[in-house]
Amino acid sequence: MRTVCAYCGVGCSFEVGERLKGDKSYPVNEGMSCSKGISQLESIDKNRLLNTYINGKIGNYEDAINLIAKKIRNTKPERIGFYLSGQMLNEDYYVANKLAKGFIKTPNIDTNSRTCMASAVVGYKKAIGSDYVPVRMEDINHTDLLILIGANPAESHVVLFNKIKKAKKNGMKVIVIDPRFTDTAKIADLYLPITPGSDIDFLNLVAIRLIKEDLIDKEFIKTWVDGFDELRENLLKLDENELLKRSGISKKDFEKFMEMLKDAKKFITAWTMGINQSVQGVDKNLAIMNLHLITGQIRKKGSGPFSLTGQPNAMGGREVGGLATTLAVHLDYNEENKIKVAKFWEVDEVCNGPGLTAFEMIDKVDVLIVCHTDPIYHLPNRTFVEEAFSKIDLVVEINAYNGSETSKFAHIRLPAAPFGEKDGTQTNMDRTLTRAIKFREKRAKQDWEIFADLGKALGFRGFDFSSSEEVFNEYKEMTRLSPDIDIYKADYKELETKPFVWGEYALKDGFLTENKRAKVYFVENKNLHEMPNKEYSFILLTGRTRDQWHSGSKTAFVKSLKKYKPLSFVEINEVDAKNLGIQQGDEVKIISRYGELKTKVKITNIKKGSVFIPISERRVNFLTNPKIDPISKEPDYNHTAVKVVK
Numbered sequence: 001m002r003t004v005c006a007y008c009g010v011g012c013s014f015e016v017g018e019r020l021k022g023d024k025s026y027p028v029n030e031g032m033s034c035s036k037g038i039s040q041l042e043s044i045d046k047n048r049l050l051n052t053y054i055n056g057k058i059g060n061y062e063d064a065i066n067l068i069a070k071k072i073r074n075t076k077p078e079r080i081g082f083y084l085s086g087q088m089l090n091e092d093y094y095v096a097n098k099l100a101k102g103f104i105k106t107p108n109i110d111t112n113s114r115t116c117m118a119s120a121v122v123g124y125k126k127a128i129g130s131d132y133v134p135v136r137m138e139d140i141n142h143t144d145l146l147i148l149i150g151a152n153p154a155e156s157h158v159v160l161f162n163k164i165k166k167a168k169k170n171g172m173k174v175i176v177i178d179p180r181f182t183d184t185a186k187i188a189d190l191y192l193p194i195t196p197g198s199d200i201d202f203l204n205l206v207a208i209r210l211i212k213e214d215l216i217d218k219e220f221i222k223t224w225v226d227g228f229d230e231l232r233e234n235l236l237k238l239d240e241n242e243l244l245k246r247s248g249i250s251k252k253d254f255e256k257f258m259e260m261l262k263d264a265k266k267f268i269t270a271w272t273m274g275i276n277q278s279v280q281g282v283d284k285n286l287a288i289m290n291l292h293l294i295t296g297q298i299r300k301k302g303s304g305p306f307s308l309t310g311q312p313n314a315m316g317g318r319e320v321g322g323l324a325t326t327l328a329v330h331l332d333y334n335e336e337n338k339i340k341v342a343k344f345w346e347v348d349e350v351c352n353g354p355g356l357t358a359f360e361m362i363d364k365v366d367v368l369i370v371c372h373t374d375p376i377y378h379l380p381n382r383t384f385v386e387e388a389f390s391k392i393d394l395v396v397e398i399n400a401y402n403g404s405e406t407s408k409f410a411h412i413r414l415p416a417a418p419f420g421e422k423d424g425t426q427t428n429m430d431r432t433l434t435r436a437i438k439f440r441e442k443r444a445k446q447d448w449e450i451f452a453d454l455g456k457a458l459g460f461r462g463f464d465f466s467s468s469e470e471v472f473n474e475y476k477e478m479t480r481l482s483p484d485i486d487i488y489k490a491d492y493k494e495l496e497t498k499p500f501v502w503g504e505y506a507l508k509d510g511f512l513t514e515n516k517r518a519k520v521y522f523v524e525n526k527n528l529h530e531m532p533n534k535e536y537s538f539i540l541l542t543g544r545t546r547d548q549w550h551s552g553s554k555t556a557f558v559k560s561l562k563k564y565k566p567l568s569f570v571e572i573n574e575v576d577a578k579n580l581g582i583q584q585g586d587e588v589k590i591i592s593r594y595g596e597l598k599t600k601v602k603i604t605n606i607k608k609g610s611v612f613i614p615i616s617e618r619r620v621n622f623l624t625n626p627k628i629d630p631i632s633k634e635p636d637y638n639h640t641a642v643k644v645v646k
């Protein structure tokens, strides 16, 4: 028996026995795995939510579904919201999306991927015409240089990191650009300690040098790229010294970077939350794409801009249509698409969209259904989020485990079947579709079954699915409507043993825009994020540790993982600590304009003026600021001004 990991976007396959083991026959992980991935047998039964709760008391599941249906009937569609998760399977996403957009007719269905990948989604759409990741993990075996900017795969994508180390042995060079000297930085050929928030300055400076030194691919630009003259003209107006100064990188290090870039015949740039989670997240993505488009480093093996997906099925969620900004299967909202989708779902019409995104919807709905995610924990500026939740008439939480922060605000709580007890498909970071296989008796309904029950209770047709396979088959048929997703070619049974990669030839005849050409955009660092000042003199960064998964609803209960990093600490630079009279292990208060928390000091090589708190510290978002990117609506979790008080 085998199944796919329910944690990160690498999407490792496991052999299931007494223990979970990396599946040797599977091309993505070739037998590799990580500590938290294989710990999932140990956590599966710990702290499970197994009862339905109605207003805090154990209740009956059918009663709860009927109560929700009644409230939905009495609420205007635009006041109803669905808050989903990049950890749901495609089948779960599909039924929820169909129910919301096709039948209840609310476009307010968004996902925690908004807090994660939204800036990359918009970046890809603007630059190459579609939310399409044009690089695969195996490309690192065919490149000369991997630039990791704002990503820490040593902790966040462990098996990919192992692949990186292997490729490095075969000659690939690695550059890491991060304000923290991370575990990833330890293997880098070059590490650039960038000032938080200044990535666009750095990337623009690189672009200027490439143009000035004639290292661009003019033929490629002529054939395939729009917007270059404007980009060039604007870039050349910028002051190189100023850009370098703002990036916080030394002249010597920068020149080393340029040398390595020049030496590389092919390069890949990979990024994650250090880029996406920003009030200028889209622009940061575009600045990366610019480099690849002006050098022609895209659409060929071993090159390209590679957004590393965080959650196991954030990609799948984007494909199905779980973002408020798309309708379904990569179709945006327009009349033609709405008619197509309505016809497919056999309804007169679908909802009008786009809908409210994650952070926007919480104070604008009367009914909110939260599934497989914990927004009270994960949204920024938690005091505001708690206030907004407490004003919603009906909050429904669907969770497999007890004790989420959101559960404290839920009027109805429904138990769900977790990893191991459910069946379906998920898409990893490089478009690989894999089967999640149920390998034990289920103790609750799978997420999609709950949405289907709600659909039936509301009297809608089209929710009589008898298995995940049936849902998958309907979904895969729907991808025939898609401009680029060819999942209709996949077979559910076959996926059990053999993954399917969609869109392998999507860029064969050009980019995914109407004129087949990509586009470059001039972007500038407008310093829109919170800046340090005299009072709040540090920038707070937040992120992952290797052995914990977000809020720790599963990993925090695993004994074997306790020997690693603690759930809560704050990293601070040695010099900053000394100036504040703080020592290793001291308890300090971290205070922002929004809230505060106490934790213990860990002295590290983090850039001076920055501190870092892992998100396994569940209270972290009492500190974070409410700024979001104006286009992608992704929060700026990484750049909040704070003070550190002993």
Ligand SMILES: Nc1nc2c(c(=O)[nH]1)N[C@H]1C(S)=C(S)[C@@H](COP(=O)(O)OP(=O)(O)OC[C@H]3O[C@@H](n4cnc5c(=O)[nH]c(N)nc54)[C@H](O)[C@@H]3O)O[C@H]1N2
Binding pocket: 008, 009, 036, 116, 149, 150, 151, 152, 153, 155, 156, 157, 177, 178, 179, 180, 182, 194, 195, 196, 197, 198, 199, 271, 272, 273, 274, 275, 309, 310, 311, 541, 542, 543, 544, 545, 546, 547, 548, 549, 550, 638
């Ligand atoms: N162990 C573990 N793995 C996970 C997860 C988990 O919870 N635990 N979660 C998964 C998910 S959902 C995601 S989204 C991914 C995230 O994966 P990553 O993005 O790799 O992880 P993070 O630690 O959030 O942030 C990456 C780095 O960005 C840096 N950074 C912060 N600000 C800036 C900046 O302004 N510029 C630059 N260049 N860098 C900056 C931080 O110092 C940090 O080292 O991980 C996935 N994998």
Ligand SMILES: Nc1nc2c(c(=O)[nH]1)N[C@H]1C(S)=C(S)[C@@H](COP(=O)(O)OP(=O)(O)OC[C@H]3O[C@@H](n4cnc5c(=O)[nH]c(N)nc54)[C@H](O)[C@@H]3O)O[C@H]1N2
Binding pocket: 085, 086, 087, 112, 113, 115, 116, 117, 273, 277, 310, 311, 371, 372, 373, 374, 375, 377, 378, 379, 398, 399, 400, 401, 402, 404, 416, 417, 418, 419, 447, 542, 543, 544, 549, 550, 551, 552, 553, 554, 615, 620, 621, 624, 637
């Ligand atoms: N400060 C700060 N905040 C952040 C981030 C950051 O870097 N810094 N990162 C953001 C990002 S990228 C992400 S992805 C989010 C992640 O934030 P969340 O999605 O809120 O984090 P998780 O702990 O993964 O929540 C998953 C929930 O699903 C439940 N669950 C597990 N299995 C199942 C199942 O099969 N069915 C159902 N229904 N429930 C299940 C778990 O018990 C848990 O409560 O956090 C965001 N928030």
Ligand code: SF4
Binding pocket: 005, 006, 007, 008, 009, 010, 011, 012, 029, 032, 033, 034, 035, 036, 037, 038, 157, 158, 159, 160
């Ligand atoms: S690397 Fe990611 S997918 Fe692989 S076992 Fe670890 S958490 Fe799971």
Ligand SMILES: [Mo]
Binding pocket: 115, 116, 117, 310, 311
């Ligand atoms: Mo994420």
